[in-house]
Amino acid sequence: MPDVKPLQGGGAPVLERLVVVGLGLIGGSFAKGLREKGLFREVVGVDRNVESCRLAVELGVVDRCEEDLATACRGADVIQLAVPILALEKVLAQLATFDLGHAVLTDVGSAKGNVLRAAREAFGGVPVRFVPGHPIAGSERSGVTAADGRLFRRHKVILTPPDGVDSEALLLIERLWRALGADVEQMDVEHHDQVLAATSHLPHMLAYTLVDSLAKRHENLEIFRYAAGGFRDFTRIAGSDPLMWHDIFLANRDAVLQVLDDFRDDLDALRAAVVAGDGHHLLGVFTRARVAREHFSKILARRAYVDAMHSNNDLIFIAQPGGSVNGRIRVPGDKSISHRSIMLGSLAEGTTEVQGFLEGEDALATIQAFRDMGVVIEGPQDGRVTVHGVGLHGLQAPPGPIYLGNSGTSMRLLAGLLAAQPFDTTLSGDASLTKRPMNRVANPLREMGAVIETAAEGRPPLTIRGGQKLIGMRYAMPMASAQVKSCLLLAGLYAEGQTSVIEPAPTRDHTERMLRGFGYPVNVDGNTSAVTPGHTLTATQIEVPADISSAAFFLVAASIAEGSDLVLEHVGINPTRTGIIDILKLMGADITLENQKEVGGEPVADLRVRSAKLKGIEIPEALVPLAIDEFPVLFIAAACAEGRTVLRGAEELRVKESDRIQVMADGLQTLGVKVEPTPDGIIIDGGPMGGGEVWAHGDHRIAMSFSVASLRATAPIRIHDCANVATSFPNFLGLAAQTGIRVSEEGQA
Numbered sequence: 001m002p003d004v005k006p007l008q009g010g011g012a013p014v015l016e017r018l019v020v021v022g023l024g025l026i027g028g029s030f031a032k033g034l035r036e037k038g039l040f041r042e043v044v045g046v047d048r049n050v051e052s053c054r055l056a057v058e059l060g061v062v063d064r065c066e067e068d069l070a071t072a073c074r075g076a077d078v079i080q081l082a083v084p085i086l087a088l089e090k091v092l093a094q095l096a097t098f099d100l101g102h103a104v105l106t107d108v109g110s111a112k113g114n115v116l117r118a119a120r121e122a123f124g125g126v127p128v129r130f131v132p133g134h135p136i137a138g139s140e141r142s143g144v145t146a147a148d149g150r151l152f153r154r155h156k157v158i159l160t161p162p163d164g165v166d167s168e169a170l171l172l173i174e175r176l177w178r179a180l181g182a183d184v185e186q187m188d189v190e191h192h193d194q195v196l197a198a199t200s201h202l203p204h205m206l207a208y209t210l211v212d213s214l215a216k217r218h219e220n221l222e223i224f225r226y227a228a229g230g231f232r233d234f235t236r237i238a239g240s241d242p243l244m245w246h247d248i249f250l251a252n253r254d255a256v257l258q259v260l261d262d263f264r265d266d267l268d269a270l271r272a273a274v275v276a277g278d279g280h281h282l283l284g285v286f287t288r289a290r291v292a293r294e295h296f297s298k299i300l301a302r303r304a305y306v307d308a309m310h311s312n313n314d315l316i317f318i319a320q321p322g323g324s325v326n327g328r329i330r331v332p333g334d335k336s337i338s339h340r341s342i343m344l345g346s347l348a349e350g351t352t353e354v355q356g357f358l359e360g361e362d363a364l365a366t367i368q369a370f371r372d373m374g375v376v377i378e379g380p381q382d383g384r385v386t387v388h389g390v391g392l393h394g395l396q397a398p399p400g401p402i403y404l405g406n407s408g409t410s411m412r413l414l415a416g417l418l419a420a421q422p423f424d425t426t427l428s429g430d431a432s433l434t435k436r437p438m439n440r441v442a443n444p445l446r447e448m449g450a451v452i453e454t455a456a457e458g459r460p461p462l463t464i465r466g467g468q469k470l471i472g473m474r475y476a477m478p479m480a481s482a483q484v485k486s487c488l489l490l491a492g493l494y495a496e497g498q499t500s501v502i503e504p505a506p507t508r509d510h511t512e513r514m515l516r517g518f519g520y521p522v523n524v525d526g527n528t529s530a531v532t533p534g535h536t537l538t539a540t541q542i543e544v545p546a547d548i549s550s551a552a553f554f555l556v557a558a559s560i561a562e563g564s565d566l567v568l569e570h571v572g573i574n575p576t577r578t579g580i581i582d583i584l585k586l587m588g589a590d591i592t593l594e595n596q597k598e599v600g601g602e603p604v605a606d607l608r609v610r611s612a613k614l615k616g617i618e619i620p621e622a623l624v625p626l627a628i629d630e631f632p633v634l635f636i637a638a639a640c641a642e643g644r645t646v647l648r649g650a651e652e653l654r655v656k657e658s659d660r661i662q663v664m665a666d667g668l669q670t671l672g673v674k675v676e677p678t679p680d681g682i683i684i685d686g687g688p689m690g691g692g693e694v695w696a697h698g699d700h701r702i703a704m705s706f707s708v709a710s711l712r713a714t715a716p717i718r719i720h721d722c723a724n725v726a727t728s729f730p731n732f733l734g735l736a737a738q739t740g741i742r743v744s745e746e747g748q749a
């Protein structure tokens with residue numbers, strides 16, 4: 001085996017000879033790239049086409065060409081087979097007759113099963129130093145003149161090493177591709193061929209067929225004169241090399257036939273929908289496809305998985321000190337109400353129209369979950385969403401696990417709903433959600449008859465077994481949680497008898513209000529809410545008010561920054577949510593409610609807030625559940641107040657998107673504020689605030705709270721890990737800038 005270690009250094013050549021058989025675009029680019037890197041003492045090309053060989057030398061793609069394959073390969077370290085797939089079978093047969101010495105064999109074919117079969121036949125078994133590969137890269141151009149040593153940079157290369165492959169050979173090929181800047185992955189052969197059949201081979205087949213089919217039917221090709229962007233976009237790949245694709249389809253026969261059959265079934269279903277005038281089916285396919293396509297574009301732009309997986313994915317906010325906060329703004333729609341509008345809209349009979357929907361990642365995760373379960377949901381577009389309800393019993397099994405990102409509300413409410421469905425589901429989430437406690441919903445649901453598996457200590461993912469019979473029960477919640485209450489009420493829609501939930505203190509009642517809005521009776525008696533099965537939900541119109549939890553950042557901002565006068569329009573002031581206003585008023589804030597009215601069962605008002613001298617207080621424990629999400633920013637208010645603020649009875653803050661007591665205490669201490677975290681709260685002594693480096697720990701509300709703190713800081717605050725602001729408040733930076741808070745993404749100011 002050649003010694004491969006020095007490759008990492010990229011210094012002096014350490015390997016003797018690379019042989020590239022087939023000097024087309026891919027082979028030429030591989031040769032040229034590695035030659036430029038100087039990793040081999042010589043790069044030798046082999047190609048049947050004499051002109052390609054001449055050009056390869058002239059263009060510096062290879063050092064020299066060799067006519068005879070056996071001569072080229074004798075003593076080679078690596079032999080790259082970059083010939084068309086069917087030709088590859090012949091080349092392998094030829095190679096099998098040579099003594100290849102220590103050479104490592106590899107290839108670039110788009111289908112892999114046939115290559116391994118051919119190798120097995122030729123060599124009487126797959127050689128241990130054969131590492132099949134497939135670079136997912138190409139170009140409209142072809143031939144050696146298009147060879148580009150940078151072609152593979154930031155592209156995927158899939159290696160499909162067979163069982164028993166020589167590990168050093170594998171490592172060597174991996175390193176060569178990495179030296180060319182590629183992301184190397186491994187897959188088993190069968191999986192590779194299925195994935196590629198679906199994502200590459202089928203689209204090429206459709207493009208070729210469409211062009212041929214139209215061309216054939218319209219002798220004068222008149223139709224093409226009218227073919228605009230759609231036709232051009234769809235058929236671009238019909239310009240690819242016919243011989244190469246002819247080879248690929250024959251080589252990957254089985255996998256291609258399988259995806260083609262599945263696709264034909266879907267096409268037949270669309271045809272049937274057109275025949276039957278079934279617009280619902282068409283809309284379902286088109287809305288799902290559009291969302292999938294958007295997601296796919298993100299992947300292509302490396303904004304989806306790549307960002308999420310990279311540890312250096314640290315979105316930093318820089319908040320400059322000082323400023324005042326003025327103007328009139330409307331913050332985005334209420335997150336709790338947005339989630340519920342999708343859930344209940346999906347379970348309703350008929351079409352629900354939603355306005356003012358929060359287009360943040362948490363609420364979008366709920367939309368995606370219901371789309372996964374077969375609900376047709378149009379939008380969101382400018383806050384409008386149309387939900388085509390399927391009725392209480394119309395959800396379908398999702399195709400795979402439902403991913404809920406950062407959203408605790410989605411996971412806990414869905415757990416209740418899914419416990420009663422006839423199918424199994426798995427709910428998963430991001431790193432933060434995966435740490436949050438789910439037994440608070442799983443245990444009472446189990447008592448009702450649900451079968452739910454969790455990871456250790458009741459953490460996500462949750463696997464919920466379908467087909468269980470639920471029995472209603474009376475449940476006294478150990479903590480004041482609207483998520484637990486809502487979860488059990490949703491399960492109660494399907495349970496036998498009554499399900500009633502007793503809360504130790506009032507929590508947000510959007511579920512109860514919205515159920516009634518959909519015509520479903522809910523019995524609320526003091527601290528107990530109850531439902532019985534046997535009713536239906538009727539589609540309705542929902543207007544989502546602005547989220548008081550998002551308004552809270554501006555309520556505090558305008559209160560603490562001298563010279564501020566701000567109006568927050570159309571904010572939801574449901575009495576189970578207004579703890580923030582009550583607490584700020586107790587601290588001396590100047591907040592007035594204007595233009596009060598009720599929309600769709602929820603009270604709203606414009607909130608006018610002017611700067612005021614705040615003072616420290618003992619926060620009444622009864623207000624804690626009514627301001628549960630607003631504490632991070634209330635801690636900023638407390639830090640700017642005169643005197644001491646004491647919070648107790650708020651241990652729930654420790655199990656939100658982060659441990660909000662500890663994370664806020666750490667950040668405030670960095671800014672020079674005297675704080676003392678306690679098991680169920682915090683003690684904050686107001687005083688001057690400096691700048692510094694703080695960490696949001698991926699918690700949206702922490703990131704926004706420290707942005708607000710800058711108004712009273714004496715130096716810039718650099719806030720790490722802010723990407724999750726998009727979960728609840730997508731245009732926070734825009735509205736902050738508009739009103740006078742000097743916070744921006746680092747590098748964007």
Ligand SMILES: O=C(O)C1=C[C@@H](OP(=O)(O)O)[C@@H](O)[C@H](O)C1
Binds near residue numbers: 335337480483486508
């Ligand atoms: O029901 C809801 O929509 C929510 C309830 C609260 O959670 P808990 O029920 O865990 O207190 C809150 O923190 C969350 O942001 C939204």
Ligand SMILES: C=C(OP(=O)(O)O)C(=O)O
Binds near residue numbers: 408409410656
């Ligand atoms: C706790 C929150 O949300 P969730 O529980 O839905 O993640 C929040 O938004 O502050």
